[in-house]
Amino acid sequence: MQQVAEVKPSGAAQQISERTFADLLTPLIEPGxxxxxxxxxDAQAAEDAVQEASFTAWRKLGRIxxxxxxxxxxxxxxxxxxxxxxxxxxVAGVSLGLPDELSVVxxxxxxxxxxxxxxxxxxLAYDDRLxxxxxxxxxxxxxxVATVAGKSVGAxxxxxxxxVKKLRxxxxxxxxxx
Numbered sequence: 265m266q267q268v269a270e271v272k273p274s275g276a277a278q279q280i281s282e283r284t285f286a287d288l289l290t291p292l293i294e295p296g297x298x299x300x301x302x303x304x305x306d307a308q309a310a311e312d313a314v315q316e317a318s319f320t321a322w323r324k325l326g327r328i329x330x331x332x333x334x335x336x337x338x339x340x341x342x343x344x345x346x347x348x349x350x351x352x353x354x355v356a357g358v359s360l361g362l363p364d365e366l367s368v369v370x371x372x373x374x375x376x377x378x379x380x381x382x383x384x385x386x387x388l389a390y391d392d393r394l395x396x397x398x399x400x401x402x403x404x405x406x407x408x409v410a411t412v413a414g415k416s417v418g419a420x421x422x423x424x425x426x427x428v429k430k431l432r433x434x435x436x437x438x439x440x441x442x
Contacts, residue, residue: 284425289318291319292339295335295402296317296339296342297339298338298397299397299398299402300313300345300346302385303343303397304346304349304350310346312359313346313349314342314345316345317342320341321337336404336409339408340412343413347390358441375429381431388430391413391423392426395427396431397428398412406421409424
C-alpha cells in the first residue's frame, strides 16, 4: 500500500482550521469548476484542475494578505492549473464547447447561437478565452479578471476588447463591455 504524504499549509494557513478553510473555499469551487470546464472542455480534467488548485490554495493560503481577494487569487490558481494541463496534453482530443447539461437555453435558435458562441470561444487563444470566460461567464469585474490573468487592468480591458472583436465575425455579441 502506498503512503500519502501529509500536506501541511504554510504561514497563516497553519492557523486556519480545515473547517474554516472549507468555509472559505466552498463558494469558490463552483466558479472554479466553471472556469476550468470552459478552458479545458473536459469535465474530468476540470475536476482535477480544481482539486489541484484547492490543494495549492491550502498550502499557500498564508500568502493571501487580503481575504477579500481570495476569489480572484483562487481562480488565478485554477487558470494556471488549466494552462499546465493543456501544456501536458492531459486533454488531448477533447470536443469544443460546454456540455449540454450546463446549457440553460431552451429554444432552438438560442441553442444554435450558443453552440456557435462556444465554438468561437474555443477557437480563441488561451489568454483571450480566459479573459472572456472570467468576464462574461463568471461575471467578474475587470480588475478581478486582471488579477487572475496577472495583467494590468488596462491590458485586460484591451484583451477583452480584442477578443470580442475576434468573436464578432462568428457570433453576434449582445453584451457590451462594462
